[in-house]
Amino acid sequence: MCERAFPNHLITKSTYNQIHIPMIEFRMPSLGADMEDGTLREWKVKPGDMVHRGDIIADVETMKGIIEIEVFDEGIVEQLLIKEDEKVPVGTVMALIAPSKAEVGVKTPAPEAKAPELHPIEEKMPAAAVSVPAHEGIRASPLAKRIAAENHLDLATVHGTGEGGAITREDVEKAIAERDIKLPPRAPVAAPPAVATDSIRMAVAAAMSKSNREIPHYYLDIAIDMSKALAWLAEANRQRPVQKRLLPVVLLIKAVARSLQEFPDLNALWDNGLQRKKDINIGFVVSLRTGGLVVPAIHHADKKTLDEIMEALNDLIPRARALKLRSSELSESTITLTNLGDGGADSVFGVIYPPQVAIVGFGGITEQPFAENGMLGVRPVLRATLAGDHRATDGLTGSRFLATLKKHLQQPETL
Amino acid sequence: MTEAELKTVIFQLLKQIAPDTEPSTLQSGDNIRDTLGIDSFDALQFLVALDEKLGIEIPEQDYGKTGTLEQLVAYVQSKMS
Numbered sequence: 001m002c003e004r005a006f007p008n009h010l011i012t013k014s015t016y017n018q019i020h021i022p023m024i025e026f027r028m029p030s031l032g033a034d035m036e037d038g039t040l041r042e043w044k045v046k047p048g049d050m051v052h053r054g055d056i057i058a059d060v061e062t063m064k065g066i067i068e069i070e071v072f073d074e075g076i077v078e079q080l081l082i083k084e085d086e087k088v089p090v091g092t093v094m095a096l097i098a099p100s101k102a103e104v105g106v107k108t109p110a111p112e113a114k115a116p117e118l119h120p121i122e123e124k125m126p127a128a129a130v131s132v133p134a135h136e137g138i139r140a141s142p143l144a145k146r147i148a149a150e151n152h153l154d155l156a157t158v159h160g161t162g163e164g165g166a167i168t169r170e171d172v173e174k175a176i177a178e179r180d181i182k183l184p185p186r187a188p189v190a191a192p193p194a195v196a197t198d199s200i201r202m203a204v205a206a207a208m209s210k211s212n213r214e215i216p217h218y219y220l221d222i223a224i225d226m227s228k229a230l231a232w233l234a235e236a237n238r239q240r241p242v243q244k245r246l247l248p249v250v251l252l253i254k255a256v257a258r259s260l261q262e263f264p265d266l267n268a269l270w271d272n273g274l275q276r277k278k279d280i281n282i283g284f285v286v287s288l289r290t291g292g293l294v295v296p297a298i299h300h301a302d303k304k305t306l307d308e309i310m311e312a313l314n315d316l317i318p319r320a321r322a323l324k325l326r327s328s329e330l331s332e333s334t335i336t337l338t339n340l341g342d343g344g345a346d347s348v349f350g351v352i353y354p355p356q357v358a359i360v361g362f363g364g365i366t367e368q369p370f371a372e373n374g375m376l377g378v379r380p381v382l383r384a385t386l387a388g389d390h391r392a393t394d395g396l397t398g399s400r401f402l403a404t405l406k407k408h409l410q411q412p413e414t415l
Numbered sequence: 416m417t418e419a420e421l422k423t424v425i426f427q428l429l430k431q432i433a434p435d436t437e438p439s440t441l442q443s444g445d446n447i448r449d450t451l452g453i454d455s456f457d458a459l460q461f462l463v464a465l466d467e468k469l470g471i472e473i474p475e476q477d478y479g480k481t482g483t484l485e486q487l488v489a490y491v492q493s494k495m496s
Contacts, residue, residue: 237475242466245475247455289435289452317456341454 024075026095028088031062031331032207038062039087040094049077051097058094074100140167148172200292200323211351215270216390219349222402224409225372226365226380232412248365249339250309252382253282254415255408256337256360257302263401265393266386267334269355274392283333283353284313286320294320295353297333306415340364347383357392360405361385382409416495421488428464432457443485471495 028038041059051057056068057077075097082094138155140148141162148155148167158175160167229251237245257280260267268276280302283295296316301309319325336359338350343364350359363383370379384405388398408415416424429438429451436451448458466472471494473481481487 234475242459242462242472245459247459249455287454289433313456318460343449 022099023078024073024097024099025093026057026071026097028060028090028092028094029069030090031060031067032203035062035090037087037089038067040082040084042084043080043095045077045080047077047079050100051075051077071097073097076100138167139164140172141169148176200288200294204292207353208351211354215352215354215357217352217387218390218395218398219385219387220395220398220402221347221349221383221385222406223368223370224382224384224406225370226382226409229409229412230365230380244307244310246306246310247313249341249362250306250313251409251412251415252339252362252384253284253298253301253309253337254304254306255405256335257282257304258408258415259401259404260335261302262404263397265397266358266388266401268357268392269334270357270389270392271355274357277334279332279334281332281334283336283356284316285336285338286317288321294323294325294330295333295336296320296325296329297331299329299332335360338362347385349385350387352387352389357389358398359387361387416492418488418492421491422484424468425465425484425487425491428461428468429453432460432464441484443488444483446482447484447487448482465491469495 028040031038038060039062041061043058045051045055045057051071052074053072055071057071058069060067060069078096078098080095082088082092088094139160139162140155140158145155148158153172153176155167155172158167158171161171162168226248230248233246233248233251240246260280264276265274267280268274279300281297281299282301283297285293285295287293296319298304298309298312298316304312316325316329333353333356335356336350336353338348338359339362340348341364345363346366347363348361350361352359361384363385365380365382367378368381370377370381384402386398386402388395426438426441429436429447433451433453436453438447438451441447441450447453453461462473469491471491473490477490481490
């Protein structure tokens with residue numbers, strides 16, 4: 001869906017251990033093709049802190065919410081260059097990290113040493129998405145304020161145990177826990193607040209506008225007889241408890257993944273040329289009832305069994321609707337799949353999510369007259385479409401891909 | 416379980432699955448999925464919740480018998496009796 005733009009620049013600091021040690025530059029990451037900048041909401045570290053692989057070192061707010069950024073290296077925070085609440089462009093150096101002595105001892109310091117790989121790991125609701133009275137004069141850390149806001153907790157009701165009576169994260173979490181004991185259990189699935197969905201709407205608008213500006217689309221479609229696939233699915237589900245039943249879309253996801261193995265040019269990104277991707281991570285469009293959509297990735301869909309794909313959907317869809325996705329799920333898709341489902345339009349021609357080069361669309365499965373081998377019958381028919389980036393592939397490739405997809409769906413037992 | 420109690424349970428389960436809908440506004444003849452705008456994934460989650468709450472498992476071939484609120488209530492009551 002997007003790439004990470006982390007230029008691996010390193011600088012050296014001669015005072016560190018009296019030798020030239022390459023300093024690691026922690027930069028504002030790119031979390032999507034539509035992201036141009038981000039606002040640092042909170043540093044989770046301070047100069048002198050040791051950071052380890054996987055540590056969250058900052059909260060960054062984007063159009064898609066507040067994202068926790070993880071660092072995949074070890075070292076000591078040397079300097080924080082950006083202040084909290086400062087908005088900076090993608091790629092801006094935000095902090096300097098000195099590699100740990102242990103690492104330096106093992107690794108030979110060299111100019112080509114790589115900067116840390118940064119992984120945003122969790123997206124949360126933006127603080128602005130909820131309304132809680134602000135109380136001037138109440139001392140609380142930014143993180144405590146944010147957690148309180150996200151949980152609709154009035155800070156005036158919280159006793160601060162920090163320095164000078166300041167309210168800490170622990171104080172807020174304790175207050176929330178005590179309050180929730182008294183409240184009835186909440187519904188398991190949370191609806192995203194209106195402000196968050198407005199933000200999502202803007203993110204979709206930005207990405208789709210960029211797509212239409214930059215990507216020369218071509219469109220193809222094919223009619224697929226789903227008789228065999230649905231019969232196979234009905235038999236499979238007959239033997240399963242309701243908790244283990246499969247939806248037809250599971251077959252579609254797997255069939256797309258299998259077909260992409262044969263057409264790697266469609267499982268790719270376009271960035272100054274075609275960049276094929278080894279992993280097949282299918283971005284699955286999840287519509288929000290309040291408007292907008294999010295597209296979490298089903299990683300390694302070609303290697304997953306049908307049951308594993310269903311489990312992935314059971315995990316992803318509720319979190320997507322509650323806007324509780326990890327950023328790796330939002331940023332690592334290599335192609336998009338949109339499925340309208342039953343009761344809607346017969347076909348959908350998608351808009352490619354840049355820098356991807358293709359989007360596969362499925363309409364509803366409807367009974368239609370269908371001719372085959374000189375015979376006319378009524379069959380459950382699915383219209384599959386492909387929108388392709390004409391810079392990356394031609395219609396012939398797309399056509400062969402759809403024919404292969406059709407072939408796989410005639411052999412559901414092999415998926 | 417009375418019809419009113421059963422409807423209350425159904426509304427609660429639907430609300431859990433689709434919290435931004437108002438299941439209690441459903442009329443007897445309303446198609447549940449169409450009226451609330453829930454998709455096949457949500458519909459399956461509802462069936463799972465119904466099974467866990469009431470021990471009523473609706474096989475796929477009976478989906479067509481449970482489209483409206485009225486049909487669903489009648490179907491579940493027949494299975495519970």
